[in-house]
Amino acid sequence: MAVLLFIVAIIGVGTWVFLQTERFGKHPSGERKLKIEQSANYESGGFKNLNHTPTLTEGVSYGKVLYEFFFSSKPKEPTKPLSTVKTNLKALKADENVLVWMGHSSYFIQLDGKKILVDPVLSGNASPLSFTTRAYKGADIYTTDDIPEIDYLFLSHDHWDHMDYRTLKNLRSKIKNVITGIGNGAHFTHWGFNPEIILEGDWYDAFQLEEGIKVHVTPARHFSGRGLKRNQTLWASFVLKTPSSSVYIGGDSGYDTHFKKIGEKYGPFDLAILENGQYNESWKYIHMLPGEQLKSANDLGARTIFPVHSGKFTLANHDWDEPLTKITELASANDRRVITPKIGEKVNLNDDLQQFEDWWRSVELLGKDVR
Known part of the structure; x- marks a missing residue:
């Protein structure tokens, strides 16, 4: 018994020490914490969604989810490197309005001369342990060395597949401004970012960045947390208004009434970037199920959908290509424009007729337990 208690104590101490490492960031404190406590979206020690949002669907237990995740599910992953096209981001012409996807929810936008980066995860994995949640072969073609100076970094929330410690540390000298939820x-100041470049907003706050460019911080239906304590920071979506375009940057979100309100308040949109992947009926309130992207785009008044949150990591129990297959089939049946570029392929934001191939259909798959 003494030996067992000693082992348990060692594991407990080791876990505590690991959770104190820099990669986990830092909880808000001081004046930042006081501002948070004044938010209408903060209650009983944490942020809340606009409507009741259980993490798991009614009747589903964590035990069931964990068993399925580790033992019973066999999602298919690509067995060979993905087909990609690596656009040189530093060689873009200043007048090009383009979007370049980097897999999952990471993407680069150049719009009206401004360089924008969203939720960059470029270190090869999406977890605090580098040997877990690895990127698919060929999906991680961009490194921080490929990224030019960034005018505006958007960070939707602090989950590991959106806020990557190693990527952000390496990009720090290239980032001119950070826009994120309160x-x-x-986290950013803990990692050495200048506090003066960080713009933190509550839902429906707005930032006039410069002449003709404005950002609104808008709601999402999700949660936050990098360690044991959840919802200490705000998850968000964003509305980006520039002289030529109106773009909705969705972040992670389950379907809810906020899409309709955002559409009524800020729409219509030229482009809506919406999560499409890592879903499950067991957590249907915090990630959209297939088809809800089309409902969201209709609520937003969006002309074009760019689906993200797939194509790089396995975080759910569906096959890796299922999200892209389903959304393209549903879009075709509903006459909705959905763009599906390869990782690294240049999307011309001024060309509504640009076509993209169903590149994922030719990727060889292997059914296996990937964990």
């Missing part, structure tokens, strides 16, 4: 600035 509380997340604590």
